[in-house]
Amino acid sequence: MSAPGLVVASHGRHVMVESETGERVLCHPKGKKNQALVGDRVRWSVSGTDGSIDAVDPRRNVLYRQDELRTKSFAANLDAVLLMLGAEPEFSETQLARSLIACEVAGIDAWIVLNKADLQPAFERAWTRLQSYRDMGLKVLPLCLKNDQSGLQQLTARLTGQLTLVLGPSGVGKSSLINHFVPSARAQTAEISQALNSGRHTTTHSSLHWVDREAGTALIDSPGFQSFGLHHLQxxxxxxxxxxxxxxxxxxxxxxxxxxxxxxxxxxxxxxxxxxxxxxxxxxxxxxxxxxxxxxx
Ligand SMILES: Nc1nc2c(ncn2[C@@H]2O[C@H](COP(=O)(O)OP(=O)(O)OP(=O)(O)O)[C@@H](O)[C@H]2O)c(=O)[nH]1
Ligand SMILES: [Mg+2]
Ligand SMILES: [Zn+2]
The missing domain is CATH 1.10.40.50 (Probable gtpase engc; domain 3)
Known part of the structure; x- marks a missing residue:
């Protein structure tokens, strides 16, 4: 018999499903179909010591990028995308524009957070580069997770009751933000030099963390991306x-x-x-x- 569940992490084709009572079960897809994403509502059943995905419920939306060779899906059924940038590393405006376009086409609200306000003059320079985005009515929130933690109150207000995907380049502080709101997440974070020099991103898969389960407030951590392919658009x-x-x-x-x-x-x-x-x-x-x-x- 199938039970309803929510996908809270994806490890390649295998996903972690949270049951309605909050238990987490590693589930495997049945056949090639039914590839579930973080944020998906699914029907699953017990299969040996693990579980198997019987069906993926219809999605409200899905955010993905597509290059020449492959499609990479971030998450499904989102209320919002928090596009996180940092004073460092310097962000690519093209990649920012691309990710905003993908959100718009998918019908998902997006807003920008610029982190690392303690790093001057880089922060001021990045803030100025975002002027055209503020001019078009996008909300841009300054943040400093490291020192004074300014900006957190406004951020909290915007997150409440929402399923928000935290998206952005590597090293901007996405996992640091998750750890601030959900200390038990213990998401791995790393110095930029370490992360970038090794050619790897610190976060390697997407995972959903409850800030307040009752209120429906959750954050999805995601791996940093370098280029946001839009081959799925016309x-x-x-x-x-x-x-x-x-x-x-x-x-x-x-x-x-x-x-x-x-x-x-x-x-x-x-x-x-x-x-x-x-x-x-x-x-x-x-x-x-x-x-x-x-x-x-
Ligand atoms: N100076 C400064 N550093 C910060 C701030 N917030 C986070 N960091 C640091 O930035 C580095 C990268 O943070 P992460 O949270 O690992 O970045 P990420 O966006 O999750 O990176 P990926 O997982 O690779 O995509 C860590 O060393 C953090 O301590 C801040 O406000 N100021
Ligand atoms: Mg990370
Ligand atoms: Zn024209």
Whole structure:
């Protein structure tokens, strides 16, 4: 007989399932189908000393990235994505834009946390680089997990009652944040130099941690990523998923406009008038160019 459960960690094809009473059972998928993700609601049954996944319930949403070769899913059924950046390592604006686009297309609310406020002047520089994101209405929260722990109150308020995926590059403090809210998680953290020089990320798999089970507050720790592939998207998705371009793209008089070359295009006019940040338009151009590039193997 199948029982309902929640996937709280994934180790390749095998997942840890939490039963309704809170016990955790290692479950194996049945056959090639039923690959479950953290955040998935599943039906499982006892199979020997472990469990087996009988079915994965329909998902509300799923966040994934896709490069030429493979698809990597982060998690399913999310209320929000907390995109974590740090004063160090210096973040890639292209990767930030890509992950925000993926969230938008998946219909998941995203907001940014900039950690390591103690590291100046790097923090100030990173804060300034996020100006165009604040301008488009994105919430950007400054944080310092190390010293004064400023920003934590606002953060707590935003997390309450939500299933939030903590996403971002390696070494920004994602696991440190999880450990702050859920000390029992004892998520492994490491100095950046150590993590990056070894060519490995400290966190190697995604796992869900309850901050408050009754209130439904949980955080999902995830491995840092270097590049966020968007091969699952189409040309028309990009302008629609970039809020600062979308306002002008929606007004563009041309049907099926690429907003790249068409004279009189509203997006290009807005760029010329200084109403779109040039760096943001460059990212759009890059994404569109990538679609037309030959597939590399
Ligand atoms: N200076 C400073 N260091 C911090 C702060 N918060 C976390 N760190 C440090 O940043 C380093 C990386 O932290 P982690 O939590 O392991 O980073 P991560 O994002 O989980 O990295 P991956 O698991 O590789 O993706 C650790 O040495 C932390 O102690 C902060 O506010 N200021
Ligand atoms: Mg980590
Ligand atoms: Zn146009």
């Amino acid at each position: 040309a028309s998705d990009f302008a629609r998923a970039m809020p600062d371009l979308r306002v002008h793209a929606d007004q563009c008089r041309f049907h099926n406009c690429t907003h790249l070359h068409e004279p009189g295009c509203d997006v290009k006019d807005a760029l010329a008038a200084g109403n779109i940040h040039p760096q943001r338009y460059r990212i759009y151009e890059q994404l569109m160019a990538e679609l037309n590039a030959p597939v590399k193997w």
